[in-house]
Amino acid sequence: MKIATWNVNSVRKRTGNLVSWLERTTPDIVVLQELKAQEPQFPKAEVEAAGYRVEIVGQKGFNGVALLSRHPVEITARSLPDPAEDEPARYIEGRVDTPKGPLTVGGLYLPNGNPIGTEKFAYKIAWMDRLTQRAKALLAREEMFVLAGDYNVCPTDVDVFNPVAFAGDALCQPQSRAALRTLLNLGLTDAIRAFNIDGPQYTYWDYQAGAWPKDNGLRIDHMLLSPQATDRLTAVGIDKAERGKAEPSDHVPVWCELDVA
DNA sequence: ATGGTGGCGGTGCCA
Numbered sequence: 101m102k103i104a105t106w107n108v109n110s111v112r113k114r115t116g117n118l119v120s121w122l123e124r125t126t127p128d129i130v131v132l133q134e135l136k137a138q139e140p141q142f143p144k145a146e147v148e149a150a151g152y153r154v155e156i157v158g159q160k161g162f163n164g165v166a167l168l169s170r171h172p173v174e175i176t177a178r179s180l181p182d183p184a185e186d187e188p189a190r191y192i193e194g195r196v197d198t199p200k201g202p203l204t205v206g207g208l209y210l211p212n213g214n215p216i217g218t219e220k221f222a223y224k225i226a227w228m229d230r231l232t233q234r235a236k237a238l239l240a241r242e243e244m245f246v247l248a249g250d251y252n253v254c255p256t257d258v259d260v261f262n263p264v265a266f267a268g269d270a271l272c273q274p275q276s277r278a279a280l281r282t283l284l285n286l287g288l289t290d291a292i293r294a295f296n297i298d299g300p301q302y303t304y305w306d307y308q309a310g311a312w313p314k315d316n317g318l319r320i321d322h323m324l325l326s327p328q329a330t331d332r333l334t335a336v337g338i339d340k341a342e343r344g345k346a347e348p349s350d351h352v353p354v355w356c357e358l359d360v361a
Numbered sequence: 362a363t364g365g366t367g368g369c370g371g372t373g374c375c376a
């Protein structure tokens with residue numbers, strides 16, 4: 101069972117890249133972020149033609165998440181619990197059956213939080229607390245789950261090409277990192293670090309200032325696994341080559357494989 | 362060289 105996450109930065113602009121990547125890499129379940137589209141604007145027919153069921157939580161112009169699955173899926177949430185009336189489209193969660201029991205996949209687009217010292221940063225931290233509560237509820241089931249997406253947090257300075265320049269950024273704040281550790285310390289595993297214990301493993305390169313050719317990247321897209329999922333984790337990857345293609349997203353896909361045969 | 366890029370929507374906001 102191959103599970104992937106990708107912040108596509110506008111699904112309409114990325115339809116070609118997305119479909120060719122789906123057809124080439126054939127993940128079983130994919131969560132997408134930053135659709136920047138409402139549900140009717142999503143290229144559903146193209147993605148279905150590639151072999152996927154499509155579930156969308158859309159929003160006009162900003163945010164937007166989706167869950168794609170090659171298998172029957174039950175959507176279990178379209179936001180984190182206790183959403184505000186104007187809750188942004190940042191979370192989707194589904195459940196599929198496997199020979200080893202149910203697998204839940206949550207797709208999330210965590211608030212950026214810049215600039216620090218504003219209500220935007222407070223909202224980020226509050227959203228991380230809500231995500232942690234959701235993780236606790238899922239952990240109580242003692243089943244496989246994966247919380248995947250754009251976390252907008254660089255866990256450590258190793259995950260930042262220039263830690264000094266980013267010291268004041270919301271993605272690198274001690275409070276942001278502490279909130280991510282609180283989530284991890286529930287007993288979750290950062291899948292990429294389970295196979296790559298050190299060194300840069302970037303998933304994002306800014307469009308500006310030649311960040312990609314200079315490899316000035318960040319690791320902000322993560323897959324956090326429950327113990328039951330971690331027990332079946334066999335491989336992980338970052339599809340870095342997507343960043344070098346024409347009209348790329350500024351993020352690349354991150355994936356993991358679980359042996360549930 | 363205090364800029365630079367990209368997406369949305371049709372101006373400035375967001376990342």
